[in-house]
Every structure is written in structure tokens, then in C-alpha cells.
Amino acid sequence: MRIPFYAVSLLTLSILLTPIIMPLLISFSVSETITFPPQGFTLRWFGNIFNYESFAKGFIASSSIAFTASFLAIALSLPASYVLYRHKTLRLKGLIESLFTLPMLMPEIVLSYMLLLFAYRAMGVISALSLIIGHVLVVMPFGMRVIYASLSNLGGDIEDAAVSLGRDRLRAFMDVVLPNIKQGFVGGSLTCFMVSFNAVSISLFLSFGDSMPLPIAMLNYLQIRYDPTIAALSALLVAFTVALSFAVERTVGLVSQVR
Amino acid sequence: MGRYLEEAYRNLRPYLLAAPSLFFVIIFLIAPIFYMMAYTPDFVSTFVQTVYNQEFVSVYLRTIRVGATVAMLATVLAYPLAYYVGRSSPVLKSFFKTMVFLPLMVNPLVRSYGWIIILGREGLLNSMLAGLQVVAEPVRILYTEWAMELGLLELFFPFMFIPLLSAMENMSEEVLMAARSLGAGPLRIFMNIILPLTLKGYVVGLSVILAGCAAAFVTPSLLGGFRNRTLSMLLYEYIDVRLNWGAAAATAIIIMLTVFSVNLLLTYGVKIGVKAK
Numbered sequence: 001m002r003i004p005f006y007a008v009s010l011l012t013l014s015i016l017l018t019p020i021i022m023p024l025l026i027s028f029s030v031s032e033t034i035t036f037p038p039q040g041f042t043l044r045w046f047g048n049i050f051n052y053e054s055f056a057k058g059f060i061a062s063s064s065i066a067f068t069a070s071f072l073a074i075a076l077s078l079p080a081s082y083v084l085y086r087h088k089t090l091r092l093k094g095l096i097e098s099l100f101t102l103p104m105l106m107p108e109i110v111l112s113y114m115l116l117l118f119a120y121r122a123m124g125v126i127s128a129l130s131l132i133i134g135h136v137l138v139v140m141p142f143g144m145r146v147i148y149a150s151l152s153n154l155g156g157d158i159e160d161a162a163v164s165l166g167r168d169r170l171r172a173f174m175d176v177v178l179p180n181i182k183q184g185f186v187g188g189s190l191t192c193f194m195v196s197f198n199a200v201s202i203s204l205f206l207s208f209g210d211s212m213p214l215p216i217a218m219l220n221y222l223q224i225r226y227d228p229t230i231a232a233l234s235a236l237l238v239a240f241t242v243a244l245s246f247a248v249e250r251t252v253g254l255v256s257q258v259r
Numbered sequence: 260m261g262r263y264l265e266e267a268y269r270n271l272r273p274y275l276l277a278a279p280s281l282f283f284v285i286i287f288l289i290a291p292i293f294y295m296m297a298y299t300p301d302f303v304s305t306f307v308q309t310v311y312n313q314e315f316v317s318v319y320l321r322t323i324r325v326g327a328t329v330a331m332l333a334t335v336l337a338y339p340l341a342y343y344v345g346r347s348s349p350v351l352k353s354f355f356k357t358m359v360f361l362p363l364m365v366n367p368l369v370r371s372y373g374w375i376i377i378l379g380r381e382g383l384l385n386s387m388l389a390g391l392q393v394v395a396e397p398v399r400i401l402y403t404e405w406a407m408e409l410g411l412l413e414l415f416f417p418f419m420f421i422p423l424l425s426a427m428e429n430m431s432e433e434v435l436m437a438a439r440s441l442g443a444g445p446l447r448i449f450m451n452i453i454l455p456l457t458l459k460g461y462v463v464g465l466s467v468i469l470a471g472c473a474a475a476f477v478t479p480s481l482l483g484g485f486r487n488r489t490l491s492m493l494l495y496e497y498i499d500v501r502l503n504w505g506a507a508a509a510t511a512i513i514i515m516l517t518v519f520s521v522n523l524l525l526t527y528g529v530k531i532g533v534k535a536k
Contacts, residue, residue, distance in 0.1 A: 005343040012336050016362050019373025036386035079276035087273045099284050107474030109491045110511045114291035133287050198366045201476045234369040245364040
């Protein structure tokens, strides 16, 4: 019983973790091509990141897209999840729910193409805006799930108590419900931010010039060369995302979100 | 009069609250599907021409084959691991959960680059094989279907493992002990107890993997290379290289239909299967 367990865990963990560890190792290597074992020690590749303009610009573009998209997604999901939680017997509830599961099922690359045609061509929307629309659609399911979960943890009694004591619905929601789901709010926003920051395929056909997100800049770089600059950047990004996910873990816990 | 208005408002309120997000989804997700079809001149014949085509069929079959292989590999790894982890100590459990979650936080692009480092001509695997003198020449692993499948396995494994683990955690030890004491062998225990109790979680994982492999772009394009194109890569090529937007629309519809039908079949298949029992 022990030995098969060790074998399966070793195999699985090495499949899961080596691809994350390898960029870290190679990012300090002196050699310009990928060689094993990595030779020497240099910080040159980390410096090189800043010589390549698209990366700095991409970081700013990605951060602002992720910030705006998470904000909009949370603003849209808050009333929607409230309705789904508080009005369990609503007519058309099935239809509404299946409309909300669509963005989760829709392949990002297909959505990207459809938004290129629709938002960019038909509506004359500028690129940055169609990027944000796409990212909102991608992250909205995550926001909804976290907020719905924290609303159901809270339950409806406390709100009803406030209403029966004379508050109107809106005030009760603002004063009683909102402070109590603060955690889900923060966790949901952080999750949305991270998902948007890491999303690649949705931006494929929607990024031009200055509004090119970081992952697209990296993809373009990878199509030309494999030198350790991309490894150094990956290392920084791993540090960035681990720090962010640590923040999420501290506020809500990741494990509860995926189920 | 005021009373009627108030009542009407109260009945409408939930719809009003849901309206902004519903409109967002309808305008920017559902309308574009129809717009895409309308935008393509003579959509039906373009669709037929794109799909009835040897290149398209072989790409489609490869996509399905890759998805099936990844699903199989994930099953073989996730079932035993979830079984063992599910009945191990809390410390070990949280260790495994963290380790499985960690990759989810890292950009898929970075992870694909990690695979390039591992599988490349002078990568980790080839230098290990050469060091052990297993091979004289570097083996070509990168830019094969295998590389693509490994990358996708790593990408989607957590989505199979987590639901399986929570199903295993809910399974009581007594049932297994009872079966064992009544003389059931490992295979019988798996088929008659573990499988039915974990089927729901398994199907969730399965649909994520099959749909995900049909729709993934970054991992297959970086690891599979041009010769091993999948549906999403073909879509990209139609848009960016061949500038054939009609064929792109047809491919997009096929990807969408594949993903949706995988999900529908698996969810309803299980519901019907459970009812029949």
C-alpha cells in the first residue's frame, strides 16, 4: 500500500511542479540557450526584461485591464448572485442560471474572435474596451461563485431581521449584508484579478499597440526566441502570483472556491 | 394605485437586479454568436466547405484523440492519488492540496515554457537520458503530440483531482471495511463502491478536461508545434495567417459545439444513469 502511493505521488507532483521550478532555475544561468545543468550565476536576464519595452508596457496594460475587469465583474455579479440566492423560487430562474453558466463554457479563443468581429467591427468599439469586455466575461463566473458562496454562508436571516426592525431593503443590504460578506468581496476581486491577469487566449485577437497585455507580449517573444529572459520574467511572475494567491488564501481560502 | 405600483415593483425587483449582468451576457456573448454567422457571407456553404475537408477532419480527430489521452492519463493518476490522500493525515492532505493548487496560480504560458525547458533537445529530460547513457542522440519529444498531452495534463489535472478528492473524503471507511470483510477483491470494491460514490466528481473533472483540451490554445501551440495542430490552432491560423474569416467562423462554431455537447452529454448522461439505478 505504501509503495504505490509514493510512486503515484512522486510522479504526479513532479509532473505538476517541475514546469514551475525549471524557469526559476534557468533564469540565473549564464548560457544563452537552455542547457543542463544550468551554468554560473547571473542577474543579466532580469535586467534584460526592462530592455524589452513590450514587457513593461504589457505589465501596465495587464494590470489596468485586470483591475477594471474585476471591478466591473464584481459590480455585475453582486446583484445577480444576490437574486439567485435570495429568490430561490423565481420564475425563469433556470434560464437565468444557464445564461450565467455560458461564459464559463465558452472557449476563450472563440469569444476573442467573436468580440473582434462584434465589438471591434460592428460597434466600432476601440480595442482596449473590447479587451475589457472579454476579460469581464472570462472572470465573471469566478466572481459570482465566490460572492454566491459568501452570501449562502451568511444566510438571509440577518437581513430579514434588519428589515423587520424597520430598515428598507437597500439600507439593510448596505449596512448589514455588505459588511458581512466583505471577505468574499475581497477574495472574489483578487481571484478575478488573477484570472484576468493570467488569461491569454481571450486577448489573442483583441490586442494592438499599447493595449497589448503582458501574456500576449510574452507569447510573441516566445515565438521568436527561448533565451532566459522569458525565464526571468516567468520567475518574477511566479513570485507575483504566489504573493497574490497568498493574499487570497489569507482572506478566503482557495480550496473552498474551486468546488 | 400606489399599492399596485409597489407590488409590481416588488415582483420586478429581482429581475431588475439581475438585468445588468444578463444584458451584458446577452449583448456581448450570445449576440456575437449570431453576428458571427450573419457576418459570414453564405454561412451554410462556407461551413460545409470548411468542415468536409481532409485537413479539417484530421485536425478534429487529433483534437479528440489528445483530449481522450489526457483524460485517460489524468484518470490513471488522479484516482489512486485521491484515494490515498483522501484517507491520509490532515497534514498530508493540506500538503497535497497546496501542491496541486500552486500550479493553478501560475500563468499557463509560464508552465508551457517550463515544459519547453524540460522536453527540449538539450532540455532536462534529454540531458538526464544522455547522462544515464540511455540514448546516444537527443530524443525528439518537444513538438510531438506527447509534449502537448503532458502540458495539457499538467494544466487540467487539478480540476480532476479536487472533485475526486472531496468525493473520496466523504466516503466512509466502514463501507470499504464491510466490503473487504465480506470478501470483495480490490476490483470489485472499486467497481461497486468507489466508482459509484465518486462518479459525480469524476464526471465534473472529465468534462473540464475534454472541453478544455478542445478549446486550449497556448499549451498546444507552444508544445505541439505546427505539424500537430489542434482545432484552436487551426482557428488562429484561419484568422491570423490565411485571413479566411468565413472558415474561422465555421471552426469557431465547431469548437463551441464540441465543448457544449461534451458538457451536456456528461452532465445529463450521469443524471440519467443515476436515475436508472
